[in-house]
Amino acid sequence: MIEAKDAIKDGLEKIGGSAAVSTEPTVLERYSRDQSFTPPRKPNYVVKPKKLEELQGIIKFANEQLMPVIPYSSGTNFHGGAVPNHGGILVDLSQMNKISELDTYFWWVTIEPGVTFAQLNEELGKRGFRVLVPLMAPPSASVLATYVDREPVPAAADFIYGNEQLQTMRVVLPNGDSFTMGNPAVEGAPHSHIFGPGLNFYRLFMCSQGTLGIVYQINLRYIPLPKAQKVFFSAFDNVSDVISAMRKIERKELGFECFALNNFDLATLAVNEAPADTKILKRGEYVGTTGTKPWSQGQHQRFEALRQALPPWTLVLTIAGWTRHPEEKVEYQELDYRDLAAESGFEVKPSVGGIIGLDKLVEEEMVLPWRMQKRFGYRGSCHGLMFHATGAALPNIENALAEVAAKHHYSWGDIGAYVQPVERARSFYCVYDLHCDPTNSSDVERVKALFNEASEALINAGAFFDRPYGPWADMMYRRNATYAEYLKKIKAQLDPNNIMNPGKLCF
Amino acid sequence: MVESYVIDALAEVVGRDFVSDDIVIRQAYSRDPHPSITVRKLNKDPLTIPDLIVLPSCTEEVQGVMRIANRYGVNVIVMGSGDNLTGYCIPRRSRTMILDLKRMNKILEIDEENKVIRMQPWVSYARVQAETMKRGLWNGGTPAAPSANNLISNILAYGGDWQTSVAYGFGIRGVLAFTVVLPNGDVVRTGSHGINPGNPTYWYGPGPDLKGLWEMGSFGAIGVITEVLYKLHTWVGGEWPVEEVYAHPPLPKNHRVYWFRFDTPEQAIKAGHEICYSGIAIGVNLTMKSVDALVGESHQAMTIKRFDENYYEPHWMYIMLAGFSPRQLDYEEKILLEIIKEVGGEPLDEERRRHMDTYNMDCFRSGDFVRWIRNGIYAITGFGRGPIELMKQVHKLQQEVVEKNKVPSINTSWPWYYAYDRGYFWVDERDLYGDQLDYAKTVLPMIVEIVRNTTKNPSGYFTLAEPTGAWFGPQIGPNFHLMLKRMKQVFDPKDVLNPDALTFMRPPEKKK
């Protein structure tokens, strides 16, 4: 049989070489899904460019062919962001993984999408530095994609150490041109800020899921590893009290990382995993495209014991000293924190639930988190409701969630929760996880229905899903139709052929 | 000339009292102190005089005005205080209306719990502070510019470089949400404010964020901001010390301002870097001799005398500390003094430090600071942003131009730096002083040359000059201009909003 000529495959191979292009069914299958509720859809081609010129070539070519382009960096999105809607060319950026311009005087580094947290923090760690990492991000996550996606880090309380550590962003526009944002829009200029040129275009490309262009390089700020550090834990009965404490802490701008976990999530963090899983967890490969292997009975038992020992909520605050007199900084901040806690009526302890070494565990997680991946193993898949809320709204949001969960016969105790202040507790970033067994279709249907209904209920109660994956897109954009209309106009200007990850957001 | 039926329609929207085409009223909007405008006025350029002045009072009125302007092709320049120093609020085309937002000066809400202020656009820094400081909050700083100017315009124009940018970032970082009126009358609200007006939950998106398009550098050319949600930070200074002894005002509580001198720029730079990277301080700034001489003296004659005598020296630095606790202040002071000693700097002597007492209050809320523009041109030749080490190259290029020309200038030494974002210095404007009438024609080509030189310089350059589109030259690449035009096409397809300020959509209008 003569194989039918595939002009598109030929065209792609001309750009990056035949090894870079795949149409193998198993490969396409792998890229067709992630563990979210997003229906699997296969791309037609998977391409792995190694450099900018190849990426540009792919996009230009795709435009000529009117083929969709779906960017994929590390597959750790877990919310369907990289699942193709209309087939097309899936661009796996993992081979564009250079670290460059690492400057230890100005504390910046330039990276491509394939650079992972593990890779970057190892490189920086040798020199005494680290980038900030979201607690839920696996080590294999793309640093670039995570930052461009606006996922808050545990130190998001400080204005700059939240999502705003970007200094330069370069994007390939849908026409294949490269566009630089930030100071280096003037060639050779240093990476001192991301504003401009002219307008703050960079915000347009953040959280855009590749629909307006593919970000292929960012310059990122990093910070020193702490030279002295302490971690403190405080127990609370409910999320209102947590919020209240966080507000007080942030009014005094105390500490560095600040976040809270409910007993489910803290137990997940602290529970010992099966020894065989440790390496996989540390590599960030714990969660596959269909979820993960559920925990063993032993792990469940250990988890349950821990959970019972833990308070409903635990607030974690790290105090760190970096450059000069770090111990003195930690000392005075600890005293200030204890004064605040005493005034406010809560206790500050070196651990909770009797867990030994919890502070050291947290210190490790702040540099390169890996333990929260375990949550996927509770039932096999995990579906996070990731939103922002004001402190006042959060209790009502919890009530709304509890109501919907009860309606779907989902136990409140099976919901993991993470809350952290953003921007000095001006807002709170929350992740409430629902768990289901991906191999059990009725469980999937139940939790999916719960997830969708809960999302609407949460929005009505004040939750803001700023990263509108999956069903959230319609829910959010129909509530701000004018905003969506102008996003579409911009899309029409930048991507008139609608090739960039079509079907995502409001496009 | 704008037709009477257009004027009548506008009067229906805002009220007859708030529309004027009288030449006497229009003249007051025809000039700002940029030398290019002075030259246009000396040449009696009639295009400087707008055709209409309109004062709306709320979003709905702005919508009404914009729909009319869009329909009848009347250019609209949106004006806050009009003190951008670069001519952006002075018309370049006929058939131009100034939309003066002065009536939109209300603070709508101060949300103490979430630390957000919601306000109309014509609210000054001073007003924001007057209302928030008594609640233990503040906006985070003041530019070295009149705090009587409205906060959001200052930020939209410059990015909002404050003396406290090392801790709070540029003023842009404080913007949480906008309400924007587009020429077709559409109202876009960003972030959670878009889902529920006034809701301060979150400030980006959903998804791609549009706020960035308006928050800096848009010059009113892609939308009219009619409402802002802005960040507030904890203020530990207690009640603002309104005292009647003006010459040596007290500092707010729990704040300290230190003045240091250095013999060489290298020492000052090193100290600045070390202080920033040590994580202390809310303000790290290197001043310039001329500004110190202006602000430190109430009379120009003394300013010039003391400048010439080098009583005010080139390499001074002022550092602002704010303490949430006495322990913090003590810790930070220890670090600060240690760094200064290491690099070989020293505290300013008491006599000269007292001259800077007014400056200390100006660090938080500028008042007497406005002396810095006393009796002369204040010509911004642009801002460079980047590590201070590279700003020296910018300074060198600027200096070459100044020395080549023969404009008497008291700014012949080190430019002015603010630290921002915990570590990056920012070359402030290159100030050229001299009487407007005597020197505008000489200074203008100097500014052009300085800007053109420095835009080639790898320090990066965020320019402010008139007109914008021309300054962002080929070194930024064709995509940039294309992107600007695309945004213009999306938001203002008929190019009525401040035409030419952002990009050129049509050929310039020639003088008749």
Place this chain on the structure above:
Amino acid sequence: MIKELAEYRHWCWNCFRDSMCKHVFTWHLRSADYDDICPTLTRYKFDAYAGQGKMGELARTIIEGEMGWSDKLLEVIYQDPLCGACDYICGRVAEMQPAQVIQAMRAKAIKDGIAPPGGFKAFLDDLREYLNPYRKYDAERINWLKGLSAELAEGTSTEKGAKTKTLLYVGCFPLREPGAQKMAQDAVTALIKAGVDVGILGERERCCGNPSLRMGDVDSFIAFAKENIKMFNDMGVKKLVTICPFCYSTFKRDYPDVGDKMNFEVVHILELVDQLIAQGKLRLSKPINLSVTYHDPCHLGRISDAGISGTGTFTGIYAQPRRILSRIPGVELVEMDRNKDDSWCCGAGGWLRNGYLELARWTADKRIEEAEATGAEALVTYCPHCEENLGEAIQRRGNKIKIYDLLDLVLQGL
């Protein structure tokens, strides 16, 4: 010398548009509600009505010949109480004084043969005829003396005035209407009770020239000034004590510009009364239980001195009235947000009631609202023009707050 408009050319071109003239001085701002300081800009909103508009643009266009006289131009430059707020702030930060430029524009209009607009035309005509702003004859200048007791009348006399070194300059305000005479009577009463040897000029008194100056009739003003200076010098006056703040600021600030040597010191009666109380010559022992707020007349403050506020060379009379109030037992002072240099004009400045009564009233209304917001029972001030305009506002609006003349309160407390 009194400068002509063209001499302000560089000031006009150097106006920076910093908006400082439009607001309370930023260091002194206490609340967003009381941020406005320019009455005409606050009322009419267009920038032409601010110091920036008038000095930076309108004056400039007249000087450069870009714009000729028009009804609107005259309206804008005359519809202004010349309260000096822009002078004080712009003077402080830029060493420029927009109100001086506005005056110079008015002077140019008059010199160009243009009549002032609105009611000011008749006002100026009357001024030139009667040589005082109230259409009264000089013989009526002593009518206020009739209200004094015989004992007090003996304590002062025009004969005494002819020989005294301390001359009490009464001013024209008692001519306004009989009710206005009490202020002059109270001034004399206070001084005599304190044992101060005071002389007055009686019918020989001439207008200080303030209304002529404000209307732009500089020639008439100079004539008044020269005549008065000569008279006081010839009389050997060493200290000229004024009552009306308009007179005070004119003698203090504007007379030196005329160029003739003044052999006398100009003081305001409140300075004297303050000293007399401190010396024990006026004993305040009768309690007056009253919460008050004090309105600083512009002409006792920022427009009375050409120095720069905040430098130590500026000598606004702010401390003295407050000290006086603090010495009256039972009086509790609650300050308005806009006080001292930042005082909001009462609206009567620049003889605005004669030209633009509506603006004068609107301005007064704003001040009364501010006074009421303090919760004080009474508004105290010391200026016949402020008292007239603010008093009329209270009556017109039916406000509960009372208005008191400061010396009236002092006399009640003796």
